[in-house]
Amino acid sequence: MASAIVTGSGGLIGSAAVRFLIAEGLEVIGIDNNARRFFFGPEADISWNITALRSNYPQRYRHENLDIRDEQGVRSLFARYGKSIVLVVHAAAQPSHDWAGRDPHTDFSINAAGTLNILEATRRNAPEAVFIFTSTNKVYGDTVNRLEFQELETRYEPLPDEPYAAHGVDERMSTDRCMHSIFGASKVAADIMVQEYGRYFGLATVIFRGGCLTGPDHSAARLHGFLGYLVRCAILNEPYTIFGYKGKQVRDNIHADDVVNAFLHCFRSPPPPGEVFNLGGGRTSNISILEAVDVCEKLTGNSMRICYDDKARTGDHQWWISDTRKFQSHYPQWKCKYTMNDIIDEIYFGMLNRKDIL
Ligand SMILES: NC(=O)c1ccc[n+]([C@@H]2O[C@H](COP(=O)([O-])OP(=O)(O)OC[C@H]3O[C@@H](n4cnc5c(N)ncnc54)[C@H](O)[C@@H]3O)[C@@H](O)[C@H]2O)c1
DSSP: OOEEEEETTTSHHHHHHHHHHHHTTOEEEEEOOOHHHHHHOGGGOOHHHHHHHHHHOTTTEEEEOOOTTOHHHHHHHHHHHGGGEEEEEEOOOOOOHHHHTTOHHHHHIIIIIHHHHHHHHHHHHOTTSEEEEEEEGGGGTTGGGGSOEEEOSSOEEEOTTSTTTTTOBOTTSOOSSSOOHHHHHHHHHHHHHHHHHHHTTOOEEEEEEESEEEOTTOOOBTTBOHHHHHHHHHHHTOOEEEESGGGOOEEEEEEHHHHHHHHHHHHHSOOSTTEEEEESOGGGSEEEHHHHHHHHHHHHSSOOOEEEESSOOTTOOSEEOBOOHHHHHHOTTOOOOOOHHHHHHHHHHHHHTOTTTO
16 A cells, blocks of 8 residues: 655644545554654643544554654664655654754754655655655744834734735745754755755655644644644633734744645645745735734633733744745645634634643
């Protein structure tokens, strides 16, 4: 049977990929060692997600509690499935901007060297497989902050004649000569290596540079998963701290299912090797923190306990909206199904059903 390898299968994107790929008729081998709990503590534990995948798909989902830094372990797992592997979705990562600065060595060894392990195991064992990598808008560093912004009541927006104001940031923005954060730098290293395995070795690699990826299956924590964590604070009446920009920083948000649907388009009809796409909610699905707080307060009927810290996080974006027109021009049938309100509603009602949280 044709199989897919999904790294980070207990995470937001990995678990959505498992569901979609099984529906696509593939057997899925998921790799996840619950490093998310190590990074962010018990509230970010992903075992609940793995348990759900195992019980929903007992025949088609196989779990491997493997560390992607374990080169030999990764190589022998890929060798076991060999050419039956038709797709690799590499979504395992240390995903937090803030956490990376605490331990750059661990961050780099997972994000950069771990990615190299997955690439090399693919090249040696399944060179025909489509390889999808979840990169990030942080590869563009803080260059976007050089735009001139206008301050509106609840958000910042670039002045209308600024580049990117109308459609968001496209793939031509430089990834060089800017502050990336330690996380952004380890992801740039991986992003370039995935491109290189496409161009140099001819692997069918695809790179998605995501804005905020979100959904109810995120094990959200203070240091990662902004929207999920905000909704969680609203439900539990816990304090939420806004860092810098008066809460008017803007993020585009895309539901994990819309992300994985984009992966499927590439799997069915791969773009040229090493192609890079920005992916996010774009102009139609974006929100500032203040606006998100307002939506949460309307959902719960309670005021949130908001604290302000004037200092923005180092290298943080004042405004980010992804221009997804390049992807749409390759795949005109793809579009986001979820609006901003759909996403928050789903996170909210999903969380109300999470007995481990409430
Ligand atoms: N969520 C976002 O807003 C966002 C935005 C842009 C890019 N991305 C990227 O998308 C990918 C998926 O993000 P996510 O939100 O699903 O993250 P996530 O933390 O929910 O999922 C990642 C999973 O990888 C696992 N993992 C981490 N290190 C591992 C290791 N060494 N070995 C095995 N498993 C390991 C974790 O336990 C976790 O379950 C990441 O590459 C991230 O950088 C995410």
